[in-house]
Amino acid sequence: MVRAWWSRGWVRTTAILMAALVVFWIVLELAGEETRNIANGIFTILAAPEFVKAALIAAIPLLLAALGGLISELSGVLNMALEAMMLVGAFVAYTVADHSGSPWIGLLAAGLSGLALGLVHAVFTVTLRANQVVSAVALNLFAVAATALAFRVLYIHKTFQPAPGFEALHFPVLSDLPYLGVALFQHNILIYLALLLIPVMWFILYRTSWGLTLRSVGEHPMAANTVGIKVNRVRYIAILLSGTLVGMSGSALVSASGINAFQENLSAGRGFIAFAAVIFGRYDPIGAFLGTILFGLGDALQIRLQAYGVEVPYQLLLMLPYVITLLALVVFMRNARGPAASGTPFVEEGAG
Amino acid sequence: MNAQTSTLRPTPHSETGDVILELRNIVKRFPGIVANDHVSLKIRAGEVHALLGENGAGKSTLMKVVYGLYQKDEGEVLVRNQPAHIRVPQDAMALGIGMVHQHFMLVPNFTVIENIILGLRTDRYPLLDLGKSLERIKTLADDFGLNAPLSAKVGGLTVGQQQKVEIIKALYRGARILILDEPTAVLIPQEAEELFKLIEHLRADGVTLIFISHKLKEVLRVSDRITVMRRGQLIDTRDTTATTIVELAELMVGKAVDLSVAKRPSTPGENHLELRRVTTRADQGVRPLQELDLALRSGEIHGLAGVDGNGQQALVQAIMGLCPVAGGQVIFHGRDIRAMETAERISRGIEHIPENRHTEGLVLGLSVTDNLLLERFEHRPFGDRGLRQFKIMRAHAATLMQKFDIRAPNPDIQTLKLSGGNQQKVILARSLWPDPTVLIAMQPTRGLDVGAASFIQ
Ligand SMILES: Nc1ncnc2c1ncn2[C@@H]1O[C@H](COP(=O)(O)OP(=O)(O)O)[C@@H](O)[C@H]1O
Ligand SMILES: [Mg+2]
Numbered sequence: 001m002v003r004a005w006w007s008r009g010w011v012r013t014t015a016i017l018m019a020a021l022v023v024f025w026i027v028l029e030l031a032g033e034e035t036r037n038i039a040n041g042i043f044t045i046l047a048a049p050e051f052v053k054a055a056l057i058a059a060i061p062l063l064l065a066a067l068g069g070l071i072s073e074l075s076g077v078l079n080m081a082l083e084a085m086m087l088v089g090a091f092v093a094y095t096v097a098d099h100s101g102s103p104w105i106g107l108l109a110a111g112l113s114g115l116a117l118g119l120v121h122a123v124f125t126v127t128l129r130a131n132q133v134v135s136a137v138a139l140n141l142f143a144v145a146a147t148a149l150a151f152r153v154l155y156i157h158k159t160f161q162p163a164p165g166f167e168a169l170h171f172p173v174l175s176d177l178p179y180l181g182v183a184l185f186q187h188n189i190l191i192y193l194a195l196l197l198i199p200v201m202w203f204i205l206y207r208t209s210w211g212l213t214l215r216s217v218g219e220h221p222m223a224a225n226t227v228g229i230k231v232n233r234v235r236y237i238a239i240l241l242s243g244t245l246v247g248m249s250g251s252a253l254v255s256a257s258g259i260n261a262f263q264e265n266l267s268a269g270r271g272f273i274a275f276a277a278v279i280f281g282r283y284d285p286i287g288a289f290l291g292t293i294l295f296g297l298g299d300a301l302q303i304r305l306q307a308y309g310v311e312v313p314y315q316l317l318l319m320l321p322y323v324i325t326l327l328a329l330v331v332f333m334r335n336a337r338g339p340a341a342s343g344t345p346f347v348e349e350g351a352g
Numbered sequence: 353m354n355a356q357t358s359t360l361r362p363t364p365h366s367e368t369g370d371v372i373l374e375l376r377n378i379v380k381r382f383p384g385i386v387a388n389d390h391v392s393l394k395i396r397a398g399e400v401h402a403l404l405g406e407n408g409a410g411k412s413t414l415m416k417v418v419y420g421l422y423q424k425d426e427g428e429v430l431v432r433n434q435p436a437h438i439r440v441p442q443d444a445m446a447l448g449i450g451m452v453h454q455h456f457m458l459v460p461n462f463t464v465i466e467n468i469i470l471g472l473r474t475d476r477y478p479l480l481d482l483g484k485s486l487e488r489i490k491t492l493a494d495d496f497g498l499n500a501p502l503s504a505k506v507g508g509l510t511v512g513q514q515q516k517v518e519i520i521k522a523l524y525r526g527a528r529i530l531i532l533d534e535p536t537a538v539l540i541p542q543e544a545e546e547l548f549k550l551i552e553h554l555r556a557d558g559v560t561l562i563f564i565s566h567k568l569k570e571v572l573r574v575s576d577r578i579t580v581m582r583r584g585q586l587i588d589t590r591d592t593t594a595t596t597i598v599e600l601a602e603l604m605v606g607k608a609v610d611l612s613v614a615k616r617p618s619t620p621g622e623n624h625l626e627l628r629r630v631t632t633r634a635d636q637g638v639r640p641l642q643e644l645d646l647a648l649r650s651g652e653i654h655g656l657a658g659v660d661g662n663g664q665q666a667l668v669q670a671i672m673g674l675c676p677v678a679g680g681q682v683i684f685h686g687r688d689i690r691a692m693e694t695a696e697r698i699s700r701g702i703e704h705i706p707e708n709r710h711t712e713g714l715v716l717g718l719s720v721t722d723n724l725l726l727e728r729f730e731h732r733p734f735g736d737r738g739l740r741q742f743k744i745m746r747a748h749a750a751t752l753m754q755k756f757d758i759r760a761p762n763p764d765i766q767t768l769k770l771s772g773g774n775q776q777k778v779i780l781a782r783s784l785w786p787d788p789t790v791l792i793a794m795q796p797t798r799g800l801d802v803g804a805a806s807f808i809q
Binding site: 206219 | 419421440441442453457458459461462466467469470471472473474478479480481525
């Protein structure tokens with residue numbers, strides 16, 4: 001009886017939230033004047049529109065990466081190389097924008113670099129039928145080392161300089177709205193494009209023939225094959241598209257830094273969070289968005305806590321967005337059922 | 353049986369006679385085996401042509417060649433007297449050939465409609481919007497009595513309904529020659545009955561049917577002509593009206609067979625094993641039992657019929673102690689054994705031949721000896737204080753191999769190198785050697801008969 005109730009998502013969510021509030025309230029009551037002041041200060045920070053703004057900015061690179069990962073995953077090929085594609089994309093976006101003077105060319109180049117990595121992943125996993133996890137691990141290790149090396153070689157003698165970035169937009173009435181204006185309507189174009197991609201992806205996946213074909217290849221490649229779908233070709237296309245999007249997420253990451261800068265290991269595991277968001281987001285663009293926005297909120301909170309001078313080692317605060325996201329995903333988004341053929345290479349029957 | 357047969361089998365159509373599909377000297381080889389050895393066959397327009405043969409005779413392979421899933425090594429395919437170059441299933445579909453596979457090629461997670469239109473250009477391509485085609489799908493679904501909503505997920509349909517979806521899917525793609533690969537293997541008798549009616553219906557619509565089976569009675573019942581295959585070769589084609597079940601059996605097996613099963617009348621004794629109102633939980637991924645009562649007496653063979661997924665798995669798990677029993681009692685020799693470990697149950701004489709010998713019954717990478725002793729390798733005399741007694745083990749294995757006619761070069765060979773039949777015998781030997789009091793055999797003849805059977809010695 002209790003079990004049955006507990007298993008309902010919203011019952012559980014409400015119960016946990018209420019319990020957390022009660023505990024919080026008790027702690028505040030017990031704590032002294034000073035703690036209450038700190039808590040008040042934090043509340044003020046959270047209520048400011050800048051908090052939402054920062055959260056969105058931090059979430060967008062992960063969102064792009066997660067959407068990219070989703071395409072590949074739905075086709076039955078795990079793309080655990082999101083981290084590699086994001087990091088290389090970020091490095092390329094920064095370097096190319098810096099040299100060309102245009103963030104758009106940087107974005108394009110980042111997409112192409114992701115596409116190249118996607119091609120490598122596709123050759124290994126689809127054509128050579130290598131283990132999809134191993135291929136991704138290799139790419140991830142490669143990306144960390146290669147970007148660090150290239151960054152040092154290119155920039156060691158130069159004084160640091162930010163690359164040209166995307167300008168913040170200003171919408172006639174919207175941008176001047178109280179609260180919402182700052183929170184939602186003063187971002188750069190990349191952020192709106194990424195958000196637009198959520199419904200676009202959803203539409204393509206669930207309302208077009210190609211989306212159906214893509215999903216069939218991830219669910220039951222043999223069945224797709226018997227109706228004449230070229231399984232491996234679809235998977236190639238999916239991985240290349242995936243790589244392109246994830247590469248572009250690197251450009252968003254550079255611009256999310258606020259000063260359009262690159263540093264070694266800039267992605268810092270965000271690719272893996274995006275990977276988790278795909279799975280726990282139930283292989284759905286909207287689910288992936290929820291997972292990544294959570295990370296954004298955690299990240300924005302973490303920076304504010306650091307600035308507020310909470311007496312906690314900053315390394316612990318840095319962990320905060322990762323911990324929040326993973327915990328929330330594990331607790332609320334369990335039982336995600338992935339594509340049935342995920343992770344298995346397709347071998348045509350009787351090919352031997 | 354004959355009276356019934358003749359009333360249900362209509363007289364052949366007048367327009368039959370034109371050859372619609374012709375195979376000439378088809379050869380298909382797999383490593384180490386010739387699956388189709390110069391097979392030549394003519395299928396007439398509008399007939400129901402049965403392809404009969406034992407497991408492994410090469411029936412599926414031949415049809416997969418026709419459907420473009422396998423590439424033939426030699427030979428020719430002619431459709432409507434024109435040489436046909438079928439390299440991929442799309443080529444076959446373009447020629448009006450459809451195939452319903454032995455293992456359905458449906459995406460369980462997709463709806464009926466999505467499965468039917470998968471891979472096709474929709475009316476409003478690239479949108480999934482179906483427009484007028486939806487009407488056609490609806491008509492087909494009504495016509496063939498698919499009583500399931502088109503927006504239902506296929507995974508939730510019964511096997512019979514799924515089969516209809518497969519047939520509709522093929523027809524929607526314009527199939528005029530429809531290959532049904534062992535369509536009755538997965539059906540319960542009522543569903544098979546319905547399928548036979550559907551076949552009549554298709555035949556009346558002028559669809560040519562190739563009906564693959566290894567069941568003599570149903571082949572006699574539904575077909576106009578019967579082609580028998582054995583070991584990759586085509587043996588002969590007969591008119592259904594001009595042959596008998598005995599003759600077909602002989603053609604199929606290659607020697608005279610006695611179809612009557614020798615079965616001594618048994619003298620059932622006391623209850624060995626009794627299930628009283630047994631209920632299991634649903635969270636095991638198998639259908640649960642609900643207050644099931646069952647009593648197995650000594651000396652009895654208790655047949656249990658039912659299509660896969662109706663609780664046989666849960667039943668076996670409950671008896672073997674592989675899943676917890678939520679309610680009721682499992683009584684073995686007068687004692688409730690619900691709390692007993694699986695290993696203990698086995699040692700007390702409850703044995704189990706699993707359904708899938710690859711995933712459940714055998715560890716294919718281990719030797720025949722190891723598999724024969726899988727359940728008791730740690731007990732004396734095969735294991736002594738944690739050390740394995742290889743000499744004793746091997747001697748034991750050799751005895752069993754001889755007794756049960758397991759053909760393998762030596763007991764140490766990896767089990768995966770054995771043929772399927774010999775692998776089955778390994779399981780059988782393992783289960784029968786300890787002389788169990790209760791033996792549960794899931795699909796012991798794999799594909800021959802639906803359902804699970806319990807044998808009690
Ligand atoms: N893809 C394959 N690879 C290797 N051997 C195969 C393959 N498919 C079928 N065979 C072999 O070809 C023979 C004929 O198989 P099949 O056509 O499935 O028989 P049937 O359908 O008559 O039961 C069998 O010995 C089988 O093991
Ligand atoms: Mg077959």
